Amino acid sequence: xxxxxxxxxxxxxxxxxxxxxxxxxxxxxxxxxxxxxxxxxxxxxxxxxxxxxxxxxxxxxxxxxxxxxxxxxxxxxxxxxxxxxxxxxxxxxxxxxxxxxxxxxxxxxxxxxxxxxxxxxxxxxxxxxxxxxxxxxxxxxxxxxxxxxxxxxxxxxxxxxxxxxxxxxxxxxxxxxxxxxxxxxxxxxxxxxxxxxxxxxxxxxxxxxxxxxxxxxxxxxxxxxxxxxxxxxxxxxxxxxxxxxxxxxxxxxx
Ligand SMILES: [Zn+2]
Ligand SMILES: [Zn+2]
Ligand SMILES: [Zn+2]
Numbered sequence: 001x002x003x004x005x006x007x008x009x010x011x012x013x014x015x016x017x018x019x020x021x022x023x024x025x026x027x028x029x030x031x032x033x034x035x036x037x038x039x040x041x042x043x044x045x046x047x048x049x050x051x052x053x054x055x056x057x058x059x060x061x062x063x064x065x066x067x068x069x070x071x072x073x074x075x076x077x078x079x080x081x082x083x084x085x086x087x088x089x090x091x092x093x094x095x096x097x098x099x100x101x102x103x104x105x106x107x108x109x110x111x112x113x114x115x116x117x118x119x120x121x122x123x124x125x126x127x128x129x130x131x132x133x134x135x136x137x138x139x140x141x142x143x144x145x146x147x148x149x150x151x152x153x154x155x156x157x158x159x160x161x162x163x164x165x166x167x168x169x170x171x172x173x174x175x176x177x178x179x180x181x182x183x184x185x186x187x188x189x190x191x192x193x194x195x196x197x198x199x200x201x202x203x204x205x206x207x208x209x210x211x212x213x214x215x216x217x218x219x220x221x222x223x224x225x226x227x228x229x230x231x232x233x234x235x236x237x238x239x240x241x242x243x244x245x246x247x248x249x250x251x252x253x254x
Contacts, residue, residue: 038067047072150227
């Protein structure tokens, strides 16, 4: 069978040439980009390529004599550097939405750990200012703390047990004995004679209390239920959260 070559029509010639040019330009740009990338990274162990204000931070490896950074490759491919899911955002995005949140949380934690004293000082100052100016946010904070204590009695108990061994607590107890010694002794005498008036539950339910507890069980449960319900309504669950498919250790770098 004889093969006949059909001459290309002008339009097809143009298309072919256009494609070739596009291909050529793309390769040229790719090489240029690699040269730029190499210029900052030659002789380095960690990728110095700038992603915005920060360096990439990936580990530089060699493959067939070519220097490369897996994180930069993932960025070009549009894949999350932590879990390989598609990135959330444009060509400069580094991570998927979930890993972005995790990375941001970790970065915030690192920042807090580094600047703990300054942050605590700033909080203290702000709180004092709110208190001075009668800001409703001050009372809201107290209210939230009270609800948290009501909702987490075991944590409060653990904290108090630990704190009771501190020197500060011992000093306080000593000062109290010094101050209220006479009153406490009187109570002891009344107790011995059986003349101590019965104590009522502090939850205003009128139950007579025996022992050291300040509130009856019913009042404690009511308090806990109220706190859990109020906080539950206030604290919104993070519905879109999911665990990364597999975790790579990025805590040290970016
Ligand atoms: Zn890199
Ligand atoms: Zn991810
Ligand atoms: Zn009660």
